[in-house]
Amino acid sequence: MATAGTRTAAVDWSQRFASHINPDGSVVVPQKAAKWLYERAPVPHELRLLLRERDPELYAVINALRLSAFSDPESWPATSDLGSEMAKPTTTQQESESEWLTTRRASEIAGVTDRAIRDWIAAKRLPARRHGHTWRIHRTDLQAALLHAA
Numbered sequence: 001m002a003t004a005g006t007r008t009a010a011v012d013w014s015q016r017f018a019s020h021i022n023p024d025g026s027v028v029v030p031q032k033a034a035k036w037l038y039e040r041a042p043v044p045h046e047l048r049l050l051l052r053e054r055d056p057e058l059y060a061v062i063n064a065l066r067l068s069a070f071s072d073p074e075s076w077p078a079t080s081d082l083g084s085e086m087a088k089p090t091t092t093q094q095e096s097e098s099e100w101l102t103t104r105r106a107s108e109i110a111g112v113t114d115r116a117i118r119d120w121i122a123a124k125r126l127p128a129r130r131h132g133h134t135w136r137i138h139r140t141d142l143q144a145a146l147l148h149a150a
Contacts, residue, residue, distance in 0.1 A: 102134055
């Protein structure tokens with residue numbers, strides 16, 4: 001953090017920009033950026049369906065951004081991010097518990113309301129298990145429902 005009388009190192013923006021551009025010209029979009037883009041410029045479902053037929057590549061990219069924005073980093077494979085060693089694996093019990101979501105958590109990941117998740121369950125669009133007074137949704141079932149909705 002800079003204080004009065006000290007100077008911070010100059011930022012090389014061209015190098016930062018270039019770090020997100022692949023040799024083929026494609027761009028790497030971190031999840032934080034995907035979420036920011038999707039929150040400010042969401043593509044309606046109807047338009048995504050039109051793109052599926054008219055421009056499949058654009059359809060795939062927009063849905064990749066959408067899924068990245070909605071995905072939960074906890075569901076990603078455990079790695080040491082940019083390092084070479086793998087992170088310590090979690091126990092089987094912890095893994096199995098983290099695979100099941102409540103309707104509230106599923107709605108946060110999907111970017112819809114809790115009610116919408118329950119409607120999907122009632123319409124058999126999203127498989128779920130009743131656990132007392134709550135529904136439990138498997139993470140892979142939610143991801144499949146989101147892909148189908150895209």
